[in-house]
Amino acid sequence: MLADAKATRGAQLQNEFVVAEAGEVMLEAKGITKRFPNGVLANDHIDFTLKSGEVHAVLGENGAGKTTLMCILFGLLQPDEGEISIRGQKMDFRSPLDAIEAGIGMVHQHRKLIPAHSVIENIILGHPQARGVLKLKQIEEEVAALAESYGFKVDLRAKVWQLSEGEKQVVEILKALYRGAKILILDEPTSALTPVETEKLLDSILKMTRRDLGVVPFITHKLPIVLSLCDHVTVLQRGKVTARLQTCDATEQILAKKMVGREVIFNLKRPEVPTGAQILKVENLSARNNKGIMAFEGVSFILQEGEIMGIAGVAGNGQHELAEVLAGLRKAEGGSINFLGQDITNMSILNRWRMGIGYTPAERTDVGSIGAFSLVDNIFMNYYFDEEFNHKGVLDYKKMQRLTHEIIEEFDVATPGIDTSAHSMSGGNLQKIIMGRVFSRKPLLLIANLPAQGLDVGATEFVQRKLLEARSNQAGIILISEELDEILSLSDWVAPMYEGKIVDFIPIAEAKKETIGAMMAGSYQEK
Amino acid sequence: MTIFGYQLKLVRRATLPSWKAAVFSVLAVLFGLVLFSVVFFQAHVDPITAYKEIFSYAFVNTYGLRLTISRFIFLALVTYAFIIPFRAGLWNIGMSGQLYVGALAAFGVAYAFGGRDSSTIQLPAGLVIPLMMIAAAAGGGLMGGIAGFLKGRWNVNEIVSTMMLNFIAFYLTSKMIKEGGVFMNPGGRGESFELPASIRAPTIMDVPTTIFLVLILVILLQFLFAKTSLGYKIRAFGNNPMAARYAGIDTGKLSVLVFVMGGAFAGLAAYHYFGAVPGVFKIPRNYGYFGDLAFYGIICGLISMGNPLAALPVAFFFGGLSIGGRFAQGKLHLGFGIDYALLGVLMITLVMFQFFYRYQMMWMKKEE
Ligand SMILES: Nc1ncnc2c1ncn2[C@@H]1O[C@H](COP(=O)(O)OP(=O)(O)OP(=O)(O)O)[C@@H](O)[C@H]1O
Ligand SMILES: [Mg+2]
Numbered sequence: 001m002l003a004d005a006k007a008t009r010g011a012q013l014q015n016e017f018v019v020a021e022a023g024e025v026m027l028e029a030k031g032i033t034k035r036f037p038n039g040v041l042a043n044d045h046i047d048f049t050l051k052s053g054e055v056h057a058v059l060g061e062n063g064a065g066k067t068t069l070m071c072i073l074f075g076l077l078q079p080d081e082g083e084i085s086i087r088g089q090k091m092d093f094r095s096p097l098d099a100i101e102a103g104i105g106m107v108h109q110h111r112k113l114i115p116a117h118s119v120i121e122n123i124i125l126g127h128p129q130a131r132g133v134l135k136l137k138q139i140e141e142e143v144a145a146l147a148e149s150y151g152f153k154v155d156l157r158a159k160v161w162q163l164s165e166g167e168k169q170v171v172e173i174l175k176a177l178y179r180g181a182k183i184l185i186l187d188e189p190t191s192a193l194t195p196v197e198t199e200k201l202l203d204s205i206l207k208m209t210r211r212d213l214g215v216v217p218f219i220t221h222k223l224p225i226v227l228s229l230c231d232h233v234t235v236l237q238r239g240k241v242t243a244r245l246q247t248c249d250a251t252e253q254i255l256a257k258k259m260v261g262r263e264v265i266f267n268l269k270r271p272e273v274p275t276g277a278q279i280l281k282v283e284n285l286s287a288r289n290n291k292g293i294m295a296f297e298g299v300s301f302i303l304q305e306g307e308i309m310g311i312a313g314v315a316g317n318g319q320h321e322l323a324e325v326l327a328g329l330r331k332a333e334g335g336s337i338n339f340l341g342q343d344i345t346n347m348s349i350l351n352r353w354r355m356g357i358g359y360t361p362a363e364r365t366d367v368g369s370i371g372a373f374s375l376v377d378n379i380f381m382n383y384y385f386d387e388e389f390n391h392k393g394v395l396d397y398k399k400m401q402r403l404t405h406e407i408i409e410e411f412d413v414a415t416p417g418i419d420t421s422a423h424s425m426s427g428g429n430l431q432k433i434i435m436g437r438v439f440s441r442k443p444l445l446l447i448a449n450l451p452a453q454g455l456d457v458g459a460t461e462f463v464q465r466k467l468l469e470a471r472s473n474q475a476g477i478i479l480i481s482e483e484l485d486e487i488l489s490l491s492d493w494v495a496p497m498y499e500g501k502i503v504d505f506i507p508i509a510e511a512k513k514e515t516i517g518a519m520m521a522g523s524y525q526e527k
Numbered sequence: 528m529t530i531f532g533y534q535l536k537l538v539r540r541a542t543l544p545s546w547k548a549a550v551f552s553v554l555a556v557l558f559g560l561v562l563f564s565v566v567f568f569q570a571h572v573d574p575i576t577a578y579k580e581i582f583s584y585a586f587v588n589t590y591g592l593r594l595t596i597s598r599f600i601f602l603a604l605v606t607y608a609f610i611i612p613f614r615a616g617l618w619n620i621g622m623s624g625q626l627y628v629g630a631l632a633a634f635g636v637a638y639a640f641g642g643r644d645s646s647t648i649q650l651p652a653g654l655v656i657p658l659m660m661i662a663a664a665a666g667g668g669l670m671g672g673i674a675g676f677l678k679g680r681w682n683v684n685e686i687v688s689t690m691m692l693n694f695i696a697f698y699l700t701s702k703m704i705k706e707g708g709v710f711m712n713p714g715g716r717g718e719s720f721e722l723p724a725s726i727r728a729p730t731i732m733d734v735p736t737t738i739f740l741v742l743i744l745v746i747l748l749q750f751l752f753a754k755t756s757l758g759y760k761i762r763a764f765g766n767n768p769m770a771a772r773y774a775g776i777d778t779g780k781l782s783v784l785v786f787v788m789g790g791a792f793a794g795l796a797a798y799h800y801f802g803a804v805p806g807v808f809k810i811p812r813n814y815g816y817f818g819d820l821a822f823y824g825i826i827c828g829l830i831s832m833g834n835p836l837a838a839l840p841v842a843f844f845f846g847g848l849s850i851g852g853r854f855a856q857g858k859l860h861l862g863f864g865i866d867y868a869l870l871g872v873l874m875i876t877l878v879m880f881q882f883f884y885r886y887q888m889m890w891m892k893k894e895e
Contacts, residue, residue, distance in 0.1 A: 329772065329773060348775065348777070349772065349773070349774075349775040350775030350776070350777070351775075352775075353774075353775050359773070361773060363769075366767075366769055366770070367770055367773045368770065368773065369767075369770060370763055370766045370767045370770050370771075371766070372766045373762075373763070373766060377759070377762075377763075380759060381763065381770065381773075381774040382774065384756045384760065384774070385775065390756050393755050393756050393757060394754055394755055394756070395754055395756055395759060397754070
């Protein structure tokens with residue numbers, strides 16, 4: 001099916017544009033080696049070749065060195081050894097400015113736009129042409145034409161904070177393209193996108209490759225996307241290239257095995273767990289989003305011990321706000337939340353932690369961790385108030401160091417040590433630390449917001465197993481995910497959410513993928 | 528830059544051992560001193576002589592050293608007043624106001640016990656002096672707390688509110704000690720009444736005992752940030768407010784608390800500066816000048832990057848330079864303001880050199 005999709009896309013595009021003569025080597029990196037000051041060898045003699053007209057995926061486990069390699073290609077980091085050449089010419093990038101000049105653009109794993117500025121302002125910002133007099137009108141026209149030609153739809157006058165994640169992504173890409181990027185580096189471009197947005201993005205990426213010879217090294221953990229979009233795959237493992245293959249020779253299983261070095265089980269066994277007492281009762285709950293508009297309304301449900309409630313929804317339908325209200329980070333506009341027989345609607349976040357509610361946020365660097373803190377201090381985030389670790393206001397660092405070691409061990413976190421700061425962790429390993437921290441509190445109620453986002457296949461499977469383990473230990477879990485497969489393989493109840501309403505509650509035995517997909521898209525009609 | 532096949536590269540540091548930070552600071556100071564010699568040459572003064580005068584008066588001459596230590600105590604306390612909110616990510620620009628209100632409170636205690644009109648006080652000094660200190664801390668803390676409350680409750684920008692509060696405190700003080708208030712000096716010199724000698728802070732070898740405040744505080748603050756949950760909460764809030772909220776930290780309460788603490792330290796600084804040694808409360812005539820007292824706290828806090836221990840040598844050094852600079856200016860007949868200019872240049876070089884805290888320069892062999 002995926003191969004079909006690719007073929008049809010390709011065929012459509014062939015009619016629209018002249019197909020580039022593929023095969024010319026655009027970028028070549030040889031022997032790239034990078035050792036961080038903390039001793040981590042993130043890239044170990046990596047050779048990497050990009051040809052024009054191809055979409056090249058870089059795969060690897062969390063912490064394999066993908067982001068590091070891309071930062072080196074973009075001039076953000078300097079390699080200790082190795083060289084980069086573009087169209088056969090040797091390059092020496094001191095900073096991203098050099099790389100931009102050489103025609104490289106990068107969209108980062110974490111967005112770097114200024115929320116208060118408009119789209120067009122963000123695109124102009126730092127642009128070489130912006131130094132002199134601004135010909136705003138002219139630039140706007142050019143950008144609009146550029147967007148049009150790739151099928152991007154975005155309001156150039158809108159402020160960035162008003163945009164969805166997908167639109168922000170488009171802005172980043174436009175920004176790079178407007179600076180004349182011929183090689184576009186996308187670091188996990190689809191992690192935060194809705195399926196529809198992802199679909200659109202993929203289309204545009206294909207257009208780019210067919211048209212401008214733009215070459216796109218594409219980093220992602222979503223293997224189906226790799227198979228449907230990319231031509232070549234380079235697999236990294238612990239900083240080394242372990243495989244180079246063509247997607248026509250690959251399957252998901254093969255790719256997963258190459259990345260992780262072992263067989264990955266894609267089908268989890270969900271054991272029977274007897275449900276226990278009622279943990280959570282939500283009645284007629286509603287709340288507003290950041291723009292002051294109602295994010296969700298009239299949400300009511302009951303959750304029992306040993307149950308996973310899978311809230312399936314496309315981003316932006318209120319599930320994120322629902323998670324925040326349950327965790328206490330957002331005020332409820334109306335309705336009530338009852339936890340273990342107690343009304344907690346207006347209870348402080350701290351007391352919710354104390355009572356056994358755990359929340360793993362989707363925003364890892366902004367909410368879930370503190371970049372400048374060591375791992376030990378990051379784990380203290382959920383423990384500084386706990387009598388076991390806080391003796392009359394004095395923190396027990398010895399004990400916390402032990403716990404940190406335990407979490408690192410149990411969650412198989414790749415890190416040089418417990419004193420490493422959070423911002424030198426790779427995205428996926430940071431997520432493991434956050435999950436490990438919250439799981440270690442053995443919460444009675446766990447709210448997991450996009451728990452597997454940005455995790456590699458092995459780690460995804462691992463986190464999913466952990467969720468099931470917590471369920472076996474009688475925890476009640478609210479799982480928020482955009483991946484229908486994840487929801488279906490873990491949940492006892494499936495609750496599709498659309499435009500701030502939970503459409504239905506479906507016991508897993510009766511859940512059908514098509515129906516739920518339609519409910520998420522708002523196109524389900526009651527018979 | 529390439530020289531003999533070697534290439535100079537800038538590399539971002541992950542961590543910096545504190546001894547290296549200290550080395551860079553010393554280098555920065557030396558660099559600043561060399562740079563400033565230009566000014567001495569301009570004034571036809573041999574820089575070596577000038578520096579000799581400055582340093583020997585500030586750090587060797589017994590009378591000068593005594594002034595240096597007193598200035599150091601003041602600077603260390605105002606630096607702490609800045610550091611506590613700073614570690615929570617908040618900017619206390621209101622040290623001047625907190626100082627003034629702290630001093631008013633301390634003099635209020637003296638006044639209440641008849642310290643204005645008679646040279647002997649009924650109560651024992653051992654009681655009045657601690658009371659004055661407590662009042663000073665409470666006054667400063669209250670002043671800081673207002674800004675903290677506005678921040679915590681309605682998210683009013685603390686820089687703006689502390690500045691406004693500075694004006695209020697300044698005019699309140701003018702009123703109290705110059706324009707008809709009860710603290711006016713009976714002699715009408717435009718300053719407060721003099722504290723009776725019996726209730727000035729005792730000294731040990733001519734060093735005011737307020738130095739113990741600094742020594743106790745540095746230990747407490749180091750401990751606070753390294754080991755306690757309060758210190759942890761302050762650091763978490765300062766580094767990532769959203770993450771702090773997620774972790775259940777009551778950021779509103781914490782804003783009030785750090786400003787009350789900061790204000791209290793400023794109040795203690797005021798007690799030292801006006802109450803302990805000279806025993807008289809004076810203020811500059813115009814608002815434009817009144818900042819420089821406390822703004823050194825900001826600079827010292829920034830140079831020491833919020834580290835209470837590092838703040839001590841920084842405060843000692845700048846305390847000494849301000850004393851020595853003023854002395855040399857008089858002795859060598861230099862232009863007015865040379866002392867401030869010297870301090871300013873050194874501060875700038877110190878802040879500039881902090882670049883090397885974050886980046887490392889390396890020579891690397893370039894492969895052909
Ligand atoms: N600034 C840094 N300082 C020290 N170590 C770092 C730094 N950045 C990354 N590392 C380490 O280098 C290794 C590779 O990290 P990188 O971010 O390239 O991984 P990644 O493949 O992108 O992983 P993920 O899929 O989790 O995003 C990791 O072990 C990480 O801890
Ligand atoms: Mg990464």
